[in-house]
Amino acid sequence: MTEGRKMRFAMVCSSNQNRSMEAHTLLKRHGLDVASYGTGAHVKLPGPSLHEPNVYEFGTPYKTMYEELRRKDPDLYKRNGILPMLKRNLAVKNAPQRWQDNAADGIFDVVMTFEERVFDMVIEDMNNREQKLMKAVLIINLEVKDNHEEAAAGAKVALELCKELEATDSWEDTIDDIVAKFEREQERRILYSISFY
Structure with missing residues (x-):
């Protein structure tokens, strides 16, 4: 090669x-x-149900999303993998583009x-x-x-x-x-x- x-x-x-x-x-x-x-058009993350996603503007820092979802329901968002995903994302860059x-x-x-x-x-x-x-x-x-x-x-x-x-x-x-x-x-x-x- x-x-x-x-x-x-x-x-x-x-x-x-x-x-x-x-x-x-x-x-x-x-x-x-x-x-x-x-x-x-937006960043959509799973919410408590299919009809209740968490919606964010592009450019919203991953840290902000992480902290907000951790406050809302840490067990749910840990269990469905969203908090670990956001933690991974925030180690790579500040916000979604x-x-x-x-x-x-x-x-x-x-x-x-x-x-x-x-x-x-x-x-x-x-x-x-x-x-x-x-x-x-x-x-x-x-x-x-x-x-x-x-x-x-x-x-x-x-x-x-x-x-x-x-x-x-x-x-x-x-x-x-x-x-x-x-x-x-x-x-x-x-x-x-x-x-x-």
Whole structure:
């Protein structure tokens, strides 16, 4: 395997930040240049019932969410994994960020999503941006169920794929082969598209 190049990765999920932050944490731990985002209108975390989610604005510090939910019902939010998730998130960054508002965050080589609906939203957003640099960005969807166990498993798969991409000199020339090999080895279907900055 060749030396490859240093790449910037973005992990993107819907509104609760579980899958993208799990992947962000793992990739960061392995020394990759990574950021994470949500695409929803708000950050939604499970509440006491399906019809009573906890809703926060993007940019609300994870510490604020953690303290508020710990005050509300520490047993519930510990049991359903929300407090440990927020604690993990706050060790990685201050607050959740929204993908659509990330233009100032710079340019990514790879954007990875964890559900097809989010993949479509990222592609639409990229297509609506002015393409000045003509720099390619690879957008990949790795379908991962939104629960803590699947998020942890999906993060490991995301890490392997990102390492594979970073190890190549030119993903633009080898992406079809990388994806085919990866799908065979991981027994997972991957969607991908190329857009431009």
